[in-house]
Amino acid sequence: MTVIGKARCATCDKEKGILKCEGCLLTFCYNHAADHRQELNKKMENVIYKSDLIQQTLAERTNDLKNNSRMKEINDWEYKSMEKIRQTAEEARKEFKHTADHITQVKVRLNNLMEEIRQSYQENNYYETDLHQWKSTLSQLEEELQFKSWNNKLQYDPIPLETKISFETPTPRLYVPQLSIPYMKEFRKWSQNGVTFAGGNRSGSGLTQLYHPLSICIDDNDRSVYVSDYWNSRILKWIRGAMSGEIIVNGTLENTQTNHLNCPGDVIIDKENDSLIICDTGNRQIVQWPRCNNTVGKTIISDIESWGLAMDNQGYLYVSDYNRHEVRRWRIGDTEGTVVAGGNKQGNRLDQLNSPTNIFVDDEQSVYVSDRFNHRVMKWRLGAKEGEIVAGNQTEGNSMGQLSEPAGILVDQLGTVYVADSNNHRVMCWPKGSTKGNIIVGGYGCGGQSNQLYNPRGLAMDSQDNLYVVDNANHRIQRFSVDLMSNL
Secondary structure, three states: OEEEEEEEOOOOOOEEEEEEOOOOOOEEOHHHHHHHHHHHHHHHHHHHHHHHHHHHHHHHHHHHHHOOHHHHHHHHHHHHHHHHHHHHHHHHHHHHHHHHHHHHHHHHHHHHHHHHHHHHHHOOOOOHHHHHHHHHHHHHHHHHHHHOOOOOOOOOOOOOOOOOOOOOOOOOOOOEOOEOHHHHHOOOOEOOOOEEEEEOOOEOOOOOOEOOEEEEEEEOOOOEEEEEEOOOOEEEEEOOOOOOOEEEEOOOEEOOOOOOOOOOOEEEEEOOOOEEEEEEHHHOEEEEEEOOOOOOEEEEEEOOOOOOEEEOOOOOEEEEEOOOOEEEEEOOOOOOOEEEEEOOOEOOOOOOEOOEEEEEEOOOOOEEEEEHHHOEEEEEOOOOOOOEEEEOOOOEOOOOOOEOOEEEEEEOOOOOEEEEEHHHOEEEEEOOOOOOOEEEEEOOOEOOOOOOEOOEEEEEEOOOOOEEEEEHHHOEEEEEOEOHHHOO
């Protein structure tokens, strides 16, 4: 900066400015000149971060290209996929040959029968029994011909190949010594156009379809996604790149009069026991379902209408109770849980909840609750007698300070709350201590375009900070990629 005579400070507007910035050509007093310089330093840190990020990404891509195992993976994938195509083609050839042979046999039998009928007609040598027999044989031939008919058209159905192969572009997770990651997380953004990860083929019960899904959870080991497919009463597993899902849970339960899931409201992974924990909402119970094959689930909590589950780092299970307006903590196998939020009847006081749904538990065992009909998200610290509002202002609306029936929630290490603002068709983030939120995806009205949502419910985030949104009324799961390059 250049020292000049008295002039008005661009910040405080007092006539005492004596320093002029050569970049913006504005004049500042001593105090605000230091503030201006500090602001420039922060912007410089962002520039450094971005350049280091690109440098690291370039190094990672270069190392990946030198890794010959990638080419082997591609070759293996090609071989397995082509092998399945060859097998399917061979089965089609066999079916074609079998159909052609059968039609030839029908033709021979029909010719023989017609010759017999013509000869009997010419000789006037036939009776009622002959007519009945010929009629019956013709009907049989007609039925066989219709069953094995071939109309020169092939039906092309999807072949369950190996999952689609592609090169993923991971989000670099860089530590820069001169800039802390928490500072950068305040600038985190996502692409406004989502990509359909699962479903999106209208409502239905096919393996490429969903019917009002409610929640998802992600297995960080293989990044597969488990979806609670509400109206289809099943849990689907969707592997990244797959064209369809796989039914994981739709079967028999032990120790219960109802032997199938009924409208599952939520699903989480219990890694310690390698199982899924499921809100079997329609049957008013919580079930545990091992992920190994040929096993059945069992009821672990009964007489509860729950729409939300969470598990902390010590293995405690947290369950929201929609009708009792509370959240309880359970050790799996216990007969009675401990109330950790609400439990003081229905209401809008800080010690009450009104139909809680989704929940989240942080590393300090604080419980975050979507308080549905109070249109707020509450945080209950461990052992607290009442909660604190961390999102929404307890009145329904669509302003930046309001929510409308919040659903899925996530909380990052900074205490930023991410919430599916269901009836406003958007996902918002509320920085810690803020009275207003910011829209991160959606917010363009309800609809089915890539930048729209329609009654979003569940939320999840993978290890690369990509955001997954359960787009309930569009019957799909949308994936929004994190966009670090737009944060500058």
